[in-house]
Amino acid sequence: MxxxxxxxxxxxxxxxxxxxxxxxxxxxxxxxxxxxxxxxxxxxxxxxxxxxxxxxxxxxxxxxxxxxxxxxxxxxxxxxxxxxxxxxxxEPLDISLPGRPVAMGRLHLTTRMLRQMRAIFAEMGFQVYEAPEVETDENNFELLNIPPYHPARDMWDTFRVNDKVVLRTHTSPGQIRCMREYHPDPIRVILPGKCYRYEQITPRSEHQFFQVEGLAVGHGIRMTDLIGTMAEFARTMHGPDRRLRIRGSYFPFTEPSIEMDMDCIICEGQGCRICKYSGWLEVAGAGMVHPKVLANGGYDPAEWSGFAFGLGVERPAMLHHGIEDIRNFYANDLRFLRQF
Ligand SMILES: [Zn+2]
Structure with missing residues (x-):
């Protein structure tokens, strides 16, 4: 064994x-x-x-x-x-290869601009009021003192949903919504948002763009309050030495109306291609809220007053970054977007 x-x-x-x-x-x-x-x-x-x-x-x-x-x-x-x-x-494995980087997203240039503007106005006590992009003809035009026959309608070529509904051509219809909601309290808001106009798309104009509307309604609000607010904004946003220029203007929903320019940030007022050799850049259209608009919002114009302004968003971004073509903002081209 x-x-x-x-x-x-x-x-x-x-x-x-x-x-x-x-x-x-x-x-x-x-x-x-x-x-x-x-x-x-x-x-x-x-x-x-x-x-x-x-x-x-x-x-x-x-x-x-x-x-x-x-x-x-x-x-x-x-x-x-x-x-x-x-x-x-x-299966050769090269352990010395670096890992694949995580794809990091970033905010769109417009979004960052909007946030910057909101922050500046927040410092001055302005709240954000959101209003819809699809509006009634009544809010977009009539209640802002632009009746159907009014020649000012020619200023905005409009995308229509039907006879009574439009894509808002400006952020101003939010003023009516806001006043009707806040009445009888004083108001200090900005209304940021997108607007649409039936326009030829060129390097200088788009059929969609952002605006930041501002609205203040209260007792004894005067033109100087408007100018002070705009000056504070321009100097925080574009530099403390900015000089401002006020020109008389016309908008149906403000009376009196002004346009506000600041000295060109590219040439410091010397004159260049960007400012068309004037030394000035347009910053905002503004004015005192028209008595009819105040009344349409529910505020008695004998007792209340207010100011309103409208600021561009893409244009200042273009100035700051030397962007020559506004169409880049909506082209979704990563080569463009990754630069900011
Ligand atoms: Zn210039």
């Missing part, structure tokens, strides 16, 4: 050496070392031996078992390493 054990060991080790892949190892283990394996079967005959032979055979049996298990563990280790190396060679 000792010889049989010896033979079993030799054969088992020989088979083990021939195994080429780790997949075949469990089968070998079951055949030789499992509960129904060769070695167990052989040692079952131990009981039929003469008692004096048993210890030697038992000892030998244990030695064979230990030898096979050690050989098995070694073989397993060797095969695993070989497979790992093979897989590394099959």
């Amino acid at each position: 000792l010889e049989e054990l010896e033979t079993l060991q030799t054969q088992a080790l020989a088979t083990l050496e021939q195994i080429g892949g780790a997949d075949a190892l469990p089968q070998w283990y079951r055949t030789h070392l499992g509960r129904k394996g060769n070695l167990t079967e052989l040692l079952r005959g131990l009981g039929q031996l003469a008692p004096e032979e048993r210890p030697a055979v038992g000892q030998k049996g244990n030695a064979v078992k230990k030898a096979l298990e050690e050989a098995f563990a070694t073989r397993q280790e060797i095969l695993r390493e070989a497979e790992l190396e093979a897989s590394l060679n099959a």
Whole structure:
């Protein structure tokens, strides 16, 4: 029986050496070392031996078992390493490559401009009032003192949804909504938002653009309050040394109306292509809220007064960054957007 054990060991080790892949190892283990394996079967005959032979055979049996298990563990280790190396060679992995950078988003230039403007007006106590982009003809024109026959309607070519509904041509209809909602409290709001005009698209004009409207209604509000507010805005936004120029103007919903210019930030007032060699850039249209508009909003013009202004958003951004084509703002071209 000792010889049989010896033979079993030799054969088992020989088979083990021939195994080429780790997949075949469990089968070998079951055949030789499992509960129904060769070695167990052989040692079952131990009981039929003469008692004096048993210890030697038992000892030998244990030695064979230990030898096979050690050989098995070694073989397993060797095969695993070989497979790992093979897989590394099959799919080369360059661990020195840097990782893929996470694609970081950023805010659109217009959004950043709007946030900057909101922050400046927030410092002066202006809240933000949001109004819809799709408006009634009544709010967009009539209640702002622009009746159907009024020549001022020619100033805005309008996208119409139907006879009574339009895409707002300016942020001013929000004034009516805001006044009707706030009455009889005083008002100090800005109304930022998008406007639409049926215009030819050129490098200088788009059919969609942003505006920031401002509205203050209260007791004893005067033109000087408007000018002070505009000056504070221009100097915070464009630099503390900005000079302002006020010109008389006309808007149907303000009386009197003004246009406000500041000295050109490109040429410091010397005259350049951007300011058309005038040294001045237009900043805002503004004025005192027309009594009819106040009344349409629910405020008695004998008791209340107010001012309103409208600021561009894309144009100052164009000035600051030297952007020559307004169409870039809506082209969604990452080469443009990534610059800011
Ligand atoms: Zn200039």
